[in-house]
Amino acid sequence: DTGVSQDPRHKITKRGQNVTFRCDPISEHNRLYWYRQTLGQGPEFLTYFQNEAQLEKSRLLSDRFSAERPKGSFSTLEIQRTEQGDSAMYLCASSLSGSLNEQYFGPGTRLTVT
């Protein structure tokens, strides 16, 4: 078990560009979460998948944001037409239903929009 992995670890992009992040959860985990964290704050929930179904989306997730988990394994988070306010750490977590639902986090992707 290699834990939750995220790619890339860092991304610098110009305003207006599109970016896509990938998260690979722990292999047997059926639940996957995306959070966003800005400096000095706790993470904020963005969205949640159970298997391939996206069951919850935060109001923070504007129309420019889209997330997928096509085969119930890895997930992608895409941000279109990035804005400077999108600069943050994007964290992915996974958990297993039927247990304590303890969430295990990846190292995060730090996005800087210039």
Added chain:
Amino acid sequence: KQEVTQIPAALSVPEGENLVLNCSFTDSAIYNLQWFRQDPGKGLTSLLLIQSSQREQTSGRLNASLDKSSGRSTLYIAASQPGDSATYLCAVRGREDSNYQLIWGAGTKLIIKP
């Protein structure tokens, strides 16, 4: 709406001291509470998870307590070491049949002085 508060925002103590970090939440209808550690620019490492039916959990030099009725949790760190320097975040999860998202405090930044 659940709100989680952590006080103080920052704490600096000499090596070897025992210390307590505080976490309070406004809605006592929680399923569990987790304490996490975050090193600068890194992801989150789960330290302890307390179910709503439990009063405390221990792992090595760490002890977390939960008083659901008063909406409080504490993380006790014994014999602090410079390697304990990090930001500590607490997060609560709502009812079991909720969307499983975690609601986070902003964290306490801990510095252990050698």
